[in-house]
Amino acid sequence: MKLVLAGGSGQLGTLLARAFSADGHDVVVLSRSPARAPWRTVAWDARSVGAWAAELEGADVVINLAGRSVNCRYTDRNRRQIMDSRVHATRAIGQAVQHATRPPRLWLQMSTATIYSHRYDAPNHEHTGIIGGSEPDAPETWQFSIDVARSWEDAFDGASTPRTRKVGMRAAMVMSPDPGGVFAVLLRLVRFGLGGRAGDGRQYVSWIHDEDFVAAVRWLIAHEEITGPVNVASPEPLPNAEFMRALRQAWGISFGLPAMPWMLELGAAALRTETELVLKSRRVVPARLLGSGFVFSHPHWPEASRDLVRRWREQRSGTGVRVG
Numbered sequence: 246m247k248l249v250l251a252g253g254s255g256q257l258g259t260l261l262a263r264a265f266s267a268d269g270h271d272v273v274v275l276s277r278s279p280a281r282a283p284w285r286t287v288a289w290d291a292r293s294v295g296a297w298a299a300e301l302e303g304a305d306v307v308i309n310l311a312g313r314s315v316n317c318r319y320t321d322r323n324r325r326q327i328m329d330s331r332v333h334a335t336r337a338i339g340q341a342v343q344h345a346t347r348p349p350r351l352w353l354q355m356s357t358a359t360i361y362s363h364r365y366d367a368p369n370h371e372h373t374g375i376i377g378g379s380e381p382d383a384p385e386t387w388q389f390s391i392d393v394a395r396s397w398e399d400a401f402d403g404a405s406t407p408r409t410r411k412v413g414m415r416a417a418m419v420m421s422p423d424p425g426g427v428f429a430v431l432l433r434l435v436r437f438g439l440g441g442r443a444g445d446g447r448q449y450v451s452w453i454h455d456e457d458f459v460a461a462v463r464w465l466i467a468h469e470e471i472t473g474p475v476n477v478a479s480p481e482p483l484p485n486a487e488f489m490r491a492l493r494q495a496w497g498i499s500f501g502l503p504a505m506p507w508m509l510e511l512g513a514a515a516l517r518t519e520t521e522l523v524l525k526s527r528r529v530v531p532a533r534l535l536g537s538g539f540v541f542s543h544p545h546w547p548e549a550s551r552d553l554v555r556r557w558r559e560q561r562s563g564t565g566v567r568v569g
Contacts, residue, residue, distance in 0.1 A: 246466075247271040247304045249349070251338055252291060252311025254278070256426050257355075257419060257458070261308065264459045273300050275311075292333035298341035301349055306466055308353040309338050312397075316522065319386050331397045339404025351410045351466060354401045358417045358451050358478055358529040360394035363387065365447060368482065370532035371415075371474050387525060398474070410472055412465050417451035417478035417529055419458045420549065422557035432557060435493050440501035446486025449528035451478045454543035454553070461531075464539050476531045480544050485523070488546060495550040 248265055250258045253274035262272045262284050272284040275297050279286040289297040291311050301307055311334035313326045335354065342348045361369035362377040369375060377383075378391040401413055420428040434440040453461070461477050483491075493501050506524065531539075543549035 246306070247273070249273045249275065249300050249304050249307045251275040251289070251307060251309045252334060253308070254280070254286070255310065255314075256421060256423055258310050259423070260419070260421060260455055260459060261310075261462060273304075275300070289337075291330060292337055294337055294341050294344075298345070301341050301345050303347045304349045306351045306353060307338060307342065307349045308355075308462070309335060309401075310355045311335075312355070315390070315393075319389060324389060328393050328396060331393065332400045335397060335400040336404070339400070339406065342406045342409050343404065348406065348409045350408075351412070351469075352404075352406060353462065353465060354398075354411065354413045356398055356401070356413045356415045356474070357390075357394050358415050358476065358527050359390050359525070360398070360415060361527065361529055363448075363526045364528060365449070365526055368528045368530040369476075370530045371476055372532060374476075374529070410469065412471055413474045414462075414465070414477045415474055415529070416458070417453050417476075417482075417527065419455055420452050420553055421455035422553050422560055423455075428553055428557075431489075431492060432496065432554070435489070435496050435498060435501060438498070438500065438502060439504070440489050440493050440496075440498075441503035442486035442489055442501075443504050443523040444485070444506050446484055446489075446503070448485050448524055448526035449482045450485055450488040451482040451527040451529040452488075452546065452549075453477060453479050454541075454549045457541050457543055460542065461534060461539065464534070464537070468537055471533065471537060475533045476529050477534070478529045478531050479546070479549070480530055480535060480541060481546065482528050482530065483546055491547040492550045492554075494547070495554040 248270055250262055253262055254276040262274055266272050266284050274284060274286045275289040276286050277291055279288050287297050287300055313330040315327055317323045360376055362375040363380045378388055398413055418427045465471055
C-alpha cells in the first residue's frame with residue numbers, strides 16, 4: 246500500500262510514517278523542508294499544486310496533517326499562519342486529488358476535537374455533539390480556534406472528489422513519549438512539582454494514546470463504509486484534576502502545585518502560548534469508532550499514563566539522559 250503523508254514531518258506524521266514503514270508499506274512524506282528519513286520525502290509548498298501532486302497518482306491513501314502549530318501566542322501574524330497553513334494545504338490537496346487520473350481511494354484529513362463546545366454537562370460525539378463558538382463568556386481566542394476548525398473542515402468538505410472516500414479525523418491530544426509533544430510538556434510539569442490541577446480542574450481533557458491513534462488510522466483505512474467526521478479520542482475523557490493526579494501517580498510523585506487562572510495567564514505569556522490549551526473543557530468521545538467495532542488498547546488514562554511514562558524513561562535511559 247502506498248501512503249502519502251502531507252505535512253508529515255511533525256510528531257504525528259512521524260508516528261504514522263514509522264508505523265506504516267515498519268509494516269512494509271510505501272510511505273511518502275510531503276514536507277516544506279525535506280530531510281533524510283527512513284522513508285521518502287518530497288518537497289511541497291503546502292499551498293499550491295506542484296510536481297508533488299504526481300505522488301497521489303495511484304496512491305492508496307493521502308493523509309493531510311499540514312498546519313502550523315497552535316502552541317503559540319495568537320498574534321495577528323500567528324493567526325494568519327495558523328489559518329492559512331491549514332486551509333491552503335487542504336485546498337491544494339483537494340485540487341490535486343480532483344485532477345488525478347488515478348486518485349487515492351481514501352483521503353484522511355486531520356481536524357481537531359477543539360471544534361466542539363466547551364462544556365461539562367455531557368460528552369460531545371459525532372451525532373449530537375455541539376459545535377463551539379457560542380459559549381457564554383468564552384475568551385475571544387477560543388472563538389478563533391473554532392473559526393480555524395470550521396474553515397479547515399469547510400475546505401475539506403468543499404473539495405469535489407467523487408472517486409475518493411473522505412474521512413475527517415477530529416483528533417484529541419495525542420499522547421506520545423516522543424520529544425516535543427504535549428505529553429512531554431505535561432510530564433515536565435509533574436517532574437518539577439508543578440503538575441497540579443489547572444484552574445478549578447473541572448475541565449475535561451480529551452486524549453488518545455499514540456498506539457491507539459495509529460490503530461485508529463489503520464481502522465479507518467480498512468473500513469470503507471466509514472465517511473465523514475470521526476472523533477479520534479479515548480472513550481474516557483476525564484477532568485483535569487483527575488488527569489493530572491493519574492499522571493503524578495504514574496511518575497511516582499504525590500504532590501503537584503495547582504495553577505490558578507491568573508497564574509496560567511502569566512505562564513502562557515512567558516511561554517508564548519495560550520491558556521485555552523489547558524482551560525477549555527474538551528469532553529469528546531469516539532461514538533463512530535466504537536460503533537464500528539474498534540477496540541482501544543489503552544482506553545483508561547491511569548493505565549495509559551503508566552505505559553507512556555515507562556516508554557519515556559526507556560527512551561531517555563538509552564541515551565544516557567537522567568530521567569529522575
